[in-house]
Amino acid sequence: MAKKKKFGTFAGVFTPSILTILGVIMYMRLGWVVGNAGLLGAILIIIIAHVIAVTTGLSVSSVATDKKIGAGGIYYVLSRSMGIPIGGSIGIALSVGTALSIALYLIGFSESFNAYFGFGTSVNDFRLTGTIALIILTALALISTSLALKAQYFILAAIAVSLIAIFSGTSEFVPESVPLFSTEGAVPLEVVFAIFFPAVTGFTAGIAMSGDLKEPNRSIPVGTLSAIGGGLVVYIALAVFMAYTINPDVLKTDYNILMKIAIFAPAVVAGIWGATLSSALGGILGGPRILQAMSIDKVTPKIFGKGKGSNNEPVNALLMVFIIAEAGILIGELDVIARVVSMFYLTAYGFINISYFLESWANPDFQPSFKIKRWIGLLGFAACFGVMFKLDMIAMFAALAVIGGLYFGLQRKEVKLQSNDVWRSVWENVVNKGLKKIDAEVDENSNWNPNIILFSGKSDHQSYLLELCKTVSGRTGIVTNFKLIVNAKDDTPLKKTEQVVRNESFKELGIFGRQVKVENIYSGITNIATVFGFSGVEPNTIMMGWPKGLENSEEYAKMTETLLYLDYNLLYLDFDRKNKFGNYSTVDLWWRETDSKNAEMMLNIARFIIAAPKWNNTNIRVLFVNNNNVDSTLINSKISKLVEDLRVNVEIRIINNAVEQKPFYNIIEEQSASTDLTLVGIPNYKIEKQAEFVIKTNQLFETIGSTLLVKAANNFNELDLTLIEANSEITES
Known part of the structure; x- marks a missing residue:
């Protein structure tokens, strides 16, 4: 040639x-x-x-x-x-x-x-x-x-x-x-x-x-x-x-x-x-x-x-x-x-x-x-x-x-x-410069921009957990889903390329997928929560399914204590497998006087929920239990002001409980039995009382639909919900 x-x-x-x-x-x-x-x-x-x-x-x-x-x-x-x-x-x-x-x-x-x-x-x-x-x-x-x-x-x-x-x-x-x-x-x-x-x-x-x-x-x-x-x-x-x-x-x-x-x-x-x-x-x-x-x-x-x-x-x-x-x-x-x-x-x-x-x-x-x-x-x-x-x-x-x-x-x-x-180089450069810019700024009193670590295994209902997690993360939030592979006998880790999970559901929702080998679930969650993330976009929220049947697990109690110590926002979803999220038309936010931080986080979540296409015609209610015979008009005025500042249109309902003194969860059962999604704050309790809290919460979940438990981290503002001096330990449930 x-x-x-x-x-x-x-x-x-x-x-x-x-x-x-x-x-x-x-x-x-x-x-x-x-x-x-x-x-x-x-x-x-x-x-x-x-x-x-x-x-x-x-x-x-x-x-x-x-x-x-x-x-x-x-x-x-x-x-x-x-x-x-x-x-x-x-x-x-x-x-x-x-x-x-x-x-x-x-x-x-x-x-x-x-x-x-x-x-x-x-x-x-x-x-x-x-x-x-x-x-x-x-x-x-x-x-x-x-x-x-x-x-x-x-x-x-x-x-x-x-x-x-x-x-x-x-x-x-x-x-x-x-x-x-x-x-x-x-x-x-x-x-x-x-x-x-x-x-x-x-x-x-x-x-x-x-x-x-x-x-x-x-x-x-x-x-x-x-x-x-x-x-x-x-x-x-x-x-x-x-x-x-x-x-x-x-x-x-x-x-x-x-x-x-x-x-x-x-x-x-x-x-x-x-x-x-x-x-x-x-x-x-x-x-x-x-x-x-x-x-x-x-x-x-x-x-x-x-x-x-x-x-x-x-x-x-x-x-x-x-x-x-x-x-x-x-x-x-x-x-x-x-x-x-x-x-x-x-x-x-x-x-x-x-x-x-x-x-x-x-x-x-x-x-x-x-x-x-x-x-x-x-x-x-x-x-x-x-x-x-x-x-x-x-x-x-x-x-x-x-x-x-x-x-x-x-x-x-x-x-x-x-x-x-x-x-690819352009995006890497933009991300690099953006991370440096974010990391250089102190994030005190900034709006909540969710960066969620989600733990969900493969199941028939995983898609609903993924869907809700992406919904509560908002338009700009980051969600990283971890699949934990329990293998106590083989401690050889997965290769970095094998840890990345890509599938159509993740791509459609905009969720990052990862999988890692762990000795057991609880230590795996703790380790990931401790080390995952990098400067500028540190994860701030942990979300997982509600752990039924673990009320007496010491490992679960230790994991929870660590997550609280790390100051994560915690979200637990109890999913109603029968009714799922119903017609995506009603959301209830339950407040109590000790829910000052949880209340603000719930309102942020509510704002993200109503922005999602499936929930855009949702009716949101804020329900407050008045245990102390305070004037309902005063309570309504205070809550209206808080809700107005956060630009969420809601219906406010005051439930007077000074006379009957019904348990908090009983009132939820009466009022939210047919609600598509109920948000309830997790109160402050000593870790030794976790089993009692889990048992009572399990009983609640048997009578209402899909429920998201919310525990806000310390960086959330305290909303002034205190009307008079109130005692509010686990007994409120």
């Missing part, structure tokens, strides 16, 4: 780039730009356009020196840094833009060619000439890429000779004064910029050849930036020359004025034809390679990925580019095509710049040999979308809608690469 021919910096990057930059816009529209914008206006347009070109060239050059660059140029860079969805969507837009730019160059060629030989100058005449030129150039590309690239040297020489002829010429149209800015009746600057901008997009022609370069990491930065710099010098020099040599009215109307003022007109003609044809040839060589690379990555149909010969020439992709280019030629209007091409390229360049910025900011493995300041990428991104917004806001949103549609389509297609994209 013949060895694939590779190209160096000059032939592979600089020459195709500079030929595309010094192309149709320079010869056929730069005078029109100066005539409409004035000298300083034209220079401003040239500089703004080159700011975008330079920042994008710097960004892509830096990324190119960080990793091996394969075939596909800018598409390859974006897909390997930002992932297939963004890389593919921009790559598709860029390949279409490149194909349409071929039409732009060939329509420019047709204008000059037909005018020089006296052929027809109607739109249909330009279409015919452009189509013939496209067929010839496509045939040349099919015959040999190497031959096409060698032809560029002669064209480059012709452009140099034409520029000498122009600068050496004389003019009959010297203006009396040089207008610095646009004059009355001139085309708006936004339109002028849109038509000029394709002039600076040529540097991508060299990048698109990345797969055919000997040393892409070196050739792309050197060749690209040299071409951009050279183009900037030529454009400014030519703009100044034309402003002082040719009357602006002539510049606005005569697209072939450069031929008329040149010392030797045929040299200019050769330069125009060479520049336009070489620019088109650059697109014909580069566009199919972008499409081929995308097809190899399964972004576009695989038929376009097939190549022929030792160099794997993208024949099928070339035919597709030919069709798109011909569609552009059929438009026939150079100015219209230029505006469309501008939007495609500006969008692509914006994402190239933000790709570099994110890589340099977030990716710890980003170590390019060509280093630039990070803000350059951000500046390029802002400049691209700022210019798009100014040029044509509707077109900008249309372009973004197309890119967005392609992005979501590729995301759903789930095309993956072996390489990592930058988004």
Whole structure:
């Protein structure tokens, strides 16, 4: 098999780039730009356009020196840094833009060619000439890429000779004064910029050849930036020359004025034809390679990925580019095509710049040999979308809608690469900085943002515990579910990768899943509660099912004592397996005078519950047992004030119990027998009385529905529920 021919910096990057930059816009529209914008206006347009070109060239050059660059140029860079969805969507837009730019160059060629030989100058005449030129150039590309690239040297020489002829010429149209800015009746600057901008997009022609370069990491930065710099010098020099040599009215109307003022007109003609044809040839060589690379990555149909010969020439992709280019030629209007091409390229360049910025900011493995300041990428991104917004806001949103549609389509297609994209690094960096920020702040008196450790084993009713836990954690809370695997005989821990649990229910609810081996349940819970978490997002709540039948367990009592000592919020759910959560329509919050901290936590939980879709039509009641014959109006007023401050709409019910002195749990049985979810505070009790508390609570659960027991940590505020001196130990139950 013949060895694939590779190209160096000059032939592979600089020459195709500079030929595309010094192309149709320079010869056929730069005078029109100066005539409409004035000298300083034209220079401003040239500089703004080159700011975008330079920042994008710097960004892509830096990324190119960080990793091996394969075939596909800018598409390859974006897909390997930002992932297939963004890389593919921009790559598709860029390949279409490149194909349409071929039409732009060939329509420019047709204008000059037909005018020089006296052929027809109607739109249909330009279409015919452009189509013939496209067929010839496509045939040349099919015959040999190497031959096409060698032809560029002669064209480059012709452009140099034409520029000498122009600068050496004389003019009959010297203006009396040089207008610095646009004059009355001139085309708006936004339109002028849109038509000029394709002039600076040529540097991508060299990048698109990345797969055919000997040393892409070196050739792309050197060749690209040299071409951009050279183009900037030529454009400014030519703009100044034309402003002082040719009357602006002539510049606005005569697209072939450069031929008329040149010392030797045929040299200019050769330069125009060479520049336009070489620019088109650059697109014909580069566009199919972008499409081929995308097809190899399964972004576009695989038929376009097939190549022929030792160099794997993208024949099928070339035919597709030919069709798109011909569609552009059929438009026939150079100015219209230029505006469309501008939007495609500006969008692509914006994402190239933000790709570099994110890589340099977030990716710890980003170590390019060509280093630039990070803000350059951000500046390029802002400049691209700022210019798009100014040029044509509707077109900008249309372009973004197309890119967005392609992005979501590729995301759903789930095309993956072996390489990592930058988004993981971005999120890791954001999380890292966020954790440092959170950890640096003292969280006294802040709103409760739940970070729950949930203990739930696999059962028929696990989904309900998961569902309620996610509900009470709120929109921004964190839930980590632990499955404890009891294996006293084998103390070998699970590997870190085996400890992570991912399943559809966890993914749907947004719950993190873990599993660990433990000697027994209680020591496992204690150990996890003691060590799990890290600075900034320390867990603050433990939730589990209510432990029936453990009233005499010393291990359970010790575990509870440890959890209370660690100052966790504790949530125990007794789930009604028959009625479940009923119709998700009623929630009762039971308060007593000693529930000052539990009461605030219950109100926070209530706020999260009513925000959940299933509970959004829930009626919430606060029930307070008045054991001391205090005026009910006073109690209602105090509770209303507390509830109002926490922005929860509730019904308040005062139950007078001064005479009957019924046990607290008996009253709950009477009032909440048909409630879908009941919240009850766990009172302060000595650990030796835990068995008594568990037994009485078990009896309560036999008569009411699903119940959540709440024990608030010390960081909750104490709500002032004290009405008169009250005795409130476990006897209240």
